[in-house]
Amino acid sequence: MRQGLSKGLYVRGKKCQKSLWLHKFQPERKDKVSEQQQAVFGPGTAVGELACDLFPGGVMVPYEGLRVQEQIAMTQQAMQDGQETIYEASFEYDGIFVKVDILHKHEGVWDIYEVKGSTSVKSVHKDDVAVQLYVLCGAGVKIGKVYLAHLNNKYVRNGAIAIDQLFSIADLSDLAKEKQDEVSSSVAELRKMLASDMPEVKIGPQCSKPYACDFHGHCWQQVPENSVFKLNGRGIDAFDYYHRGMQRLDDLPLNKLNRSQRMQVECYLAKDEHIDSKKITKYLEELWYPLVHLDFETFMAPVPLFDKSRPYQQMPFQYSIHIQLERDGPIEHREYLAVPGIDPRPELIAGLLREIPEEACVLTYNMTFEKGRLKELARDFPAESEALNGIVQRVRDLIIPFRKRFAYRWQQEGSSSIKKVLPAFVPELSYQGMPIANGGMAMAAYHLMCAEGDAERLSEIRKNLLAYCKLDTEAMVLLLEKLNDMAVART
Ligand code: SF4
Known part of the structure; x- marks a missing residue:
């Protein structure tokens, strides 16, 4: 029996044939989607709805409540009725069903608009538009242009959303045309694959790029605990080692590793640590008091929620600060968490400027993130830019001694993330078991809130x-x- 396809299934199959096979025949093996992940996906759905305003007044062909053939018939009817814009226009050709986000008539021919919540054209999008062109041409529709409407990350909200500025329109017509032979042969190949047993596909970069596969848990269950994928740093093709049988850190040839990777493997094998007290001392000499430990939590939204913000801008909505005015003095805690629905930045900035002493050393863990947010706050709120940029100048980074391996313990598994470093050096304290245990969960919690x-x-x-x-x-x-x-102990 010939297997039906859709543009989503085609794109999935192009990324990984096994993923398509599993999706068709063993969907129960998919990873569970948590409430937090759902909360992150949620705001993305608004993008498609907003994009309809690029060509207002069109007719919608709904997915819900109509069978495929009814959706196709409704599309045909809308075209015959002289509609110039059809949202979710539905077509079938060669057993492939596609819904075009926006089909718009221009100078007597139809333009295809595929809408994406990303901020650039990705390679999967090219397959996406190519299969749409294949189906619509096959179904006898006269096509003019093939466009991809994606978010414009330079757009700064100022009042109501300016739809024409929010989206960038990329012309993919030539590319989609060039791919027509490829679509035809790929469809035949995918059909042949679906008529057989599950294909043998090795795990590889496609499992996580350009997005995580939803069968990751199933395919990666055989990967051992201390696998070669735990090896940190560049210059190593972990998949190559893995598929050549060197699956664990123990299997790796030490002479092929750089200094830092070698330290990771040697410490892991000996369950050991590496401490360079001289370098730690030198690092500590560059800090001063008052000393402020600073951490932000941020959220992102594809469509900016507040003025003076852009698509996917990292918006700080929370901080935690521990302040120590003098060495060995008491440490005090301060915090801020926005109430939902307001732009958190004005209150957050006021809090930062109130809590952080003017001359304080501001310690962050992985300063690129906190410095980036502070610079954006300074850019978006120019009245406070001098004070905020002053903080930026005084930021120092606590990750350095761990990233540069002045202090390394085997439990870090090659990572200098605070989530790994903390339990390695302070085992009595850990993020495990916390209802919110990482930045992604905090972001999702903001949207849930x-x-x-x-x-x-x-x-x-x-x-x-x-x-x-x-x-x-x-x-x-x-x-x-x-x-x-x-x-102190080792000098
Ligand atoms: S996890 Fe990797 S190998 Fe498995 S189906 Fe997904 S992409 Fe394919």
């Missing part, structure tokens, strides 16, 4: 967010103490 109407549930989310962000700066305080111990 905005959608939550129940006061009790809202208070629970806020409590979890505050606990998570506080642990980030608490962890920094304890790691700095550990570094001080290592510097």
